[in-house]
Structure formats: C-alpha cells, structure tokens
Amino acid sequence: MLDSDNMFLQNTDELFQCGHFCAVFINPCIFHTGLFVLKPSMDVFKNMLHELAVGRENPDGADQGFLASYFPDLLDQPMFHPPANGTKLDGNYRLPLGYQMDASYYYLKLRWSIPCGPNSVVTFPSAPWMKPWYSSEIPMALFQALLYIGVIAVNRLARPSLSKLCYNRRMEKSTMFLLTTLRVVAAWSILAAYTIPFFLVPRTVHPLLGWPLYLLGSFSLSLIVINFFLLHPLAVLTTWFGIIGTLFVMACPWYMNGVVRALAVFAYAFFCAPVVWASLVKIMSSLQVLIERDAFRLGEPNQTAEFTKLY
Template sequence: MSVALSAADAGAAPRHSNAYATMMYMGTPRDYEFFVAIRVMMQSLARHKADADLIVIASTTVPPRWIRTLNKEGVKVVSVTDIPNPYKGMDGFNDRFMFTLNKIYAWSLTDYERVVMLDADNMFLHNTDELFQCGEFCACFINPCYFHTGLFVLKPSNETFQDMLEVIKEGRENNDGADQGLLTAYFSDLLERPLFTPPRNGSKLDGLYRLPLGYQMDASYYYLRLKWNVPCGPNSVITFPSIPLLKPWYWWAWPVLPLGLSWHEQRRKSIGYGTEIPILAAEAIFYLITMTVSLVIRRRFSSSEKVPLKSCLGRCPCPDLTQFFYRLVAKLSPVVAIVMCFVLPFFVIPTTVHPVMGWSVLLLGSLSYLVITANVFQLPVFPTMTPWVGIAGVLVVMALPVYENGIVRSLAIGTYAFLAAPFLWWALREVVASREVGFAREPLMAYGRQEPQQSAEMMKLC
C-alpha cells in the first residue's frame, strides 16, 4: 500500500516536543462544517495555552484556501494521500467513514514524542497537556466494552504505522470499516490496562493506559442532569458522538441540545462569524422588504371584492372525479404553502451561524412568507400564523434555564406539545374551511357575473 505525506506549510519545523492533531478529508456533504469545527477546536486549544504544536492531517483534496486559513491561524498542515478503505463494500458501511483510516497517519509524526489525536467534535474546557505524559497508547472508554477514538494519546512510531498499513491492506476484521473498528481491534486488551494518572514529576509513562472519563465526557451525560458531575478525572473535554446533523456547530442543534450554545461561545471567542453575518443581514433585509410590500398590498386591496380561484363549478358539466381532485388540490395547496414558509428560509441560512442569529432569521423569513401566503390564498390571519407562534413558543420552552435536570425539561417540552396540538389542529381546520367557503360561494358569484350579461343581450334583442 503506497501512501505519502508532506508538510503543507514550508519551513514548519516542530516548535514543541508534543502535538495536538486532527484529520480533515473531503467527500462528505458536511466538509465545510467540519472545517469550521476544526478551526474552533484548534483556537480553543491555543486559548488554553497548550504547550504543543497544532496539526491538521489533511487530504491532498482539501482546498488550498482552507490550508492557507489554517496556516494563518498558527496551525501546521500535513498533506497526505487518502488511505484506500478495503471495507467500503461491507454490509452497513457508512460512506462518511470512507477516509477515517487516515487517522493512523498520526503514528507517522515521528518528530514528536507524544501526539494527542482528536476528532473535530471535541470541546476543551481546560488545558490538558498532562496527557502528553501518558504511554504508547491511551484512550477513554465511554462505552463499557470499547474505547472511543475521538481522543487518544499515542507515541509516534514508523514501525507501528507500517504495521497498521499492513493490517488495512490485509482487510482484517473491522466491525465498522472505520478507525474505531481498526484501533479497537489493534489494541484489543486496553480494557485490562491500568488507569492513567499523571506523574507529579512530569515524566512520561511507558505502556498502554485507560484514560479517565473526564477526558471524553459524552454530551449525553450532561443532557440527563443539565450539569457536569463526572467523578472520573478532571472534567476537561466534552465530545459529541451524536447524530451528525445535531453536531453542536449547526445552528438548529440549540436549543434542542443545550450544549450547542457553549460550543458557539467558543467560536465567538475564536474565529467569530465574519463570513456569515453579511449573508444573514442580506436575508433579513430581503424578508423585511418583502413583508412590508405584502402588507401594503393587503391593506390597499382589503376593501375590494375577493376574486376566487377559477373553477368549473356551477358553470359547466365537469366530471365528478375532476371536481374532486381540483377541490382536493385547492384545499391542500395553502397547507403545503404554509409548510414551505418554514422550509425555504431554513435552507438558505448558513449552517454554522450562531443559533440565536439562525433562529431569528428563520422566524423573520417564515413570518414574511406567511404574510404572502395569507394574501395569495386569502386565508384567515390567526390560523395562518398559529404554526409560527407554536414554533416560537417551543423554542422559548426549550431554552429556559430553569430546569433542574433533563427529565424535567423533557416533561415541560412534552406538556407544551400536548397543549399546543389542539391549537394546531384548529388552525388546520380553519385554513381548510376557508377554502370550502370559497367553493360554496363561487357558483353563486359565477352566476351573478353571468346574469347581467344575459340581461344586456335581451335588451339588445328588444
């Protein structure tokens, strides 16, 4: 198996004897989001005054502008060729793990005595340089049987690196086809190893060790009690091994998952939101102008006669089946339009903006589209706006910082949903009923429009 690596930033000789490293590769729908997450994590380490180099092991397919950005932020980038994944054809293989085997390149960083290898979804609360005192391999068990590869300590070794490449080339058993399955099989006896305790004299240990849980605190522990109370070692690092679309950098992850706001606070203090704010400002201005114009039009024509949608009812003999489908589409179309009022603004908001900004623009955009929808379909205002009020309400309920624990919070959200359901049902019925009224009046209005014409023709004959 042929692999290659090189330093992407010329002259980037090691400044420290140890390093924090992560990997970055392309080919997933969320490449940019992970790029942002890596930048935030690296800057967080720098703010905690890590006495180590910051390294990104990047595939050669990573855009050069991203590499330049990382270099400007003090991160050393090591370019590598992607390691072919022999497990991609196995049942249940997830394509987003295609190049996670690149993680073993960490063993090739032999300029360093120790390397702490990280996933991008780690959030550091304190300095963790004591990890560099650990042995040849150290990892944390957040699962009773398998250690987690989101953070582990290693001693670089070309011999170990080449041996791992042979394991991959031979396609030995790997339960997930990714780095997790590879490393848990390679260090299969780690569960039997002693727990790591940093030597007080600052010396480095030899051998394999288990890391205390405080170095990989699963975010789900927090959601149960809404506070940290992990007695195993220092509470230093939070990890988010959750559903990919609920990673903390996505604006919609908060207030669904409360810790998302903590991650964005770290981003605010590090790289900021300079690239997204102009986009959000433009969207907000567009929504305000659109809503204002729509309200002006509604007020100007509110006193004029409403012109119903044209149909064949009462004017010509149409087949019953055609009438049925026409009425069905006409009644469902405003409901679909109301749903789209929330979907459309959602997809144009940059994915990694601050949650408060993201939700604010979503509510503004959906309100603007709802006003337009009410005007176009001549819908009653309060039923049309009920879903908007419901969403705003549930955001407030989820975001309130008054809950003792996650169970109380879940009960509060469930109670709100139970109480809100009848109002949503009422709103749906009112919207559909407003279309029924239009159909009931339309034949009479059609007849009324035809009668003067018939009278005029009779007068001409006379």
C-alpha cells in the first residue's frame, strides 16, 4: 500500500522480500497507512470483512484506525532486515523509520538524514495544498489572481470609455459585412476568454486552488468582451455559470460509482446545451442591434458635407 505523497530517494525492491505484513511503527497511531506491505491473502480479506461486520473498534472511522486496530502488535514484531540472497520472509515485521521519514523532520530537524535504516522514502503528511508539488506554484497562482482582480477593476472603471469607443463611429463598409465581422470577432473573443485562463493555470497547483483561479480568470476576461462589445452580461456568463454547475455535479459525494457520476455529468450537459445555445443566439442578436443603433450612424449622410454643398 502506497500513498501518492511519498517521495522515493532510492530503490526499495527489498520490500518485496517482506513477510505477510510490514510497516513502520509510529506513535501514537501504531503505523501510518501511507506505506505498508501486506501480502495478498483471501483469508485475511475475509477476516477483515468479518471484523467490519461485527464492528471492530475503529478510533478514527477510516482505514487508518481500522488497520491499526487489526495489526495492534507491530511494536513487538522483529525489525525487517532483507536477506542478501533475496529470500522472501514469512510473518510480520517492523520496518525501519527510514522507509517512512516525515518531511519536516527529514529536511528541518534531522538535516536530511535519519539514522534508522536506509533513507529511502520521505512522506509529506500535511494538507493537500501544502504538498511541495502543489505549494511551489502558489506564488504564481496568487500573482495571476491579483492580475485578474486588477483586470476586473480596470473594466469596472473604464467601462464608460470603452462604450465611447464603440459608439460614434463612422463606418463606410456595408452593414452586413460589419455584422459578420463583429460576430466572428465576438465569438472568438468569448472562446478565448474561457480557454486562455485554463492554459495559464499552473499545472501542479491543487485543484481547490486551480479551479477558482480559472473561474476568476475567465470571469475577468469575459468582462472585457462584455464591455467592448456592449453585450448582455448574463448571456456571456451563462457558460461560466454552467462550468460552476458542472464542478458541483462532478463533486457530488452521493454517487454509487463512477458510471453514475459520468451519467449525471452527461445529463447535466444535455440539459445545459439549449441554455448555452440560447445565450449564444442572444449575443449574436445583440450585436445586430448594436450595429443598427443610431449611435453608429451607419448609412447616414455626412451632414457637414451637405451643408457645405448648400452653402
């Protein structure tokens, strides 16, 4: 049994020579289930199911408490020393501490060395977002978050100016060509607003930080599209709300298995598709109304030129 928050410093094939059960003794939990050796056995499996059925004492209600109560005499077992000839041992053994070194002691207290067996495995028993492969990207994630917040603030302050840029223009080309161009540019802008933040999220950041960062980024870029094209906010942000709903559907803990979860996500996407399509239609119609508004003065004669001719 091996958790993903263990970092191997050297080869540990000798663990396959261990007996029926081997683990590192750690107070006060007897041993940590992040790393232990258990020989596959149908008898042990059936006995574990029986112990669960009769209600064996479980201090924490999880696998840690159950396994610690199932193998309570680990401290009394002999220390594991792998035979040089590769022979596989029988029985239960206690692994040296070097097979499960706590990162805080290994790096800080014991200066990268534990004098108990081979320094083979470093474990990181901490909150998920504090793992080094997650926390190393936190500064970049915070920088992106501040950047997105700045974009939102600038959009809020600069909206009147952007509106003036969209109005009071004189277009000499045909209205149909302008409408088609605006539709294409708006569609690609919305697509970019939802895809660019996804690729900018640090790859090793924890999902609990990555998804909020993506949602913040897509929201800020969507505001730019809304303000520049003077679109209805709800129409552009419909996809944004749909993504949030998808995350909640996926994270729901009451599914029986992965198939039910996948079917739930598919059903959610099926019912959301018409809403997203309706929002896209509304965006396209808003652009058409924007073109036809008097503020664009499309097709109006040049009043100054007319007065000049009359004069």
